Amino acid sequence: MIPTLEWLPTGVNFLDQTKLPLEETYVLATDYKQVATVIRDMIVRGAPAIGVSAAMGMAIGIDRSIATTLPALTEEVALIAKTLAETRPTAVNLFWGIDEIRNLYIQLAAKDTAISEIKSAVVAKARRMYDEDIAACKQMGAHGASLLPKEGTVLTHCNAGALATCGYGSALGVIRAAIERGHKIDVFADETRPFLQGARLTAWELMKDNIPTTVLCDNMAASLMRQGRIQAVIVGADRIAANGDVANKIGTYGVAILAKEHNIPFYVAAPWSTLDLATAHGDSIPIEQRDAREVTHSNGKQMTPNGVAIENPAFDVTPAKYVTAIITERGVLTAPYNNSIRAMSKQTESELTAV
Incomplete structure (x- = not known):
């Protein structure tokens, strides 16, 4: 790596x-x-x-x-x-x-x-x-690999791979683990405007691993889901509230709604350190606002009219009801997340106390 x-x-x-x-x-x-x-x-x-x-x-x-x-x-x-x-x-x-x-x-x-x-x-x-x-x-990969299809296409948004971690990756780590176990998986990578983490980073590192990868414009997912060309969605997270609401790269919320409409499982992979038990729900998660230039310019070239207003939130929040499962290194969490997160937290505290 x-x-x-x-x-x-x-x-x-x-x-x-x-x-x-x-x-x-x-x-x-x-x-x-x-x-x-x-x-x-x-x-x-x-x-x-x-x-x-x-x-x-x-x-x-x-x-x-x-x-x-x-x-x-x-x-x-x-x-x-x-x-x-x-x-x-x-x-x-x-x-x-x-x-x-x-x-x-x-x-x-x-x-x-x-x-x-x-x-x-x-x-x-x-x-x-x-x-x-x-x-x-x-360990996340080991827990989550069996959730992915034995054969098919997985959509991911932004980059939750080796580049987003110290190595191997969270969401892409689950994909890697599934392929290591013999699953025949190819990947659709949303380009992820405006910073293009999917097009620049996810595609780059999956190609390094010889994992078949196709970059999509962010507005293509719905059509491909309707055609039956996507069997699962897996993303990372930047913060997960105590009720299972997930903050991830802007655009994730829309993908989750589309997956729900098309009966496609929507998985989130993140280390336990991403769970914020002190934040009750997603409405309390602070959302970073980024520089307008990330939207107005591409590769140094201006793409928008001078003076136009720009909105550039880096993240959105996906309500827990759209999340099929949350994969952590401690195990897989399922709804109701208030209960499963609390139970896993108590279990871990008991294990640490015993040690």
Whole structure:
């Protein structure tokens, strides 16, 4: 797998996804402010990858701090966390990644741990989170593979693949796992306007794996569903509320409605860290508004009249009633999601307590 991001002695190295599919170039972030810019500018994107990137941003900020006392370092940690938290508000994994490192710091600082030991610990934690994300994606694939058709076409929207994670992918990871188990699957990838994550990224990485892939304009899905040419839909998520409402890339809601109308299963694959149990329903999920230029321009060329109003929400919310199942590394959730999410959460808490 080409690494989406990688911890190096010189900094955190990111595959520049804004340059794909035509250029495979990297951006090296040597401090937490540069990591924040990488996240904000979508050089790295996808909720799981954003979460680990935020953790690495926290770690590199702490590791390269020149603070000589714990009070001074504690003030700096708060600033690092604030800077990273302001990058992309919808992806709950961002805040999870920040909190994983911040909470470890708080625990160690409370024990009056030496600063050098704290630095080593937070770096080690961030690097473990990278490995754990890949393992979680593969576990998602194992849980979800049997849900996909033995033979047929699967539609996906945006990019929920290796590029959106640290490797293997969430939604595309399920597709990969199904193919590894002998399913004969090809993929329809929505282009995903306006940032074209499907056309640029999903198509690129599936072609790298020799998985048959066809790019669709976003408005083609309904017609193809009516023709019986789509057997399942699977997408990722940036935040899942406690009732099963799903925030994902803009356009997902419409695809879910179409799938329901045509009796096509609609699956969501996301790591457990994407579930936001503190948010009761999708109406409370903050929706990121992006720069109008993403709509007005394509490849640097202006496509719209000067002065026209632009609306550019990055995400929409799909109500739980349209979701056939949610696939996580802990297992598959089904409706009613309030109950299944709560039960899986309690089960996990019991297992952690037992350990």
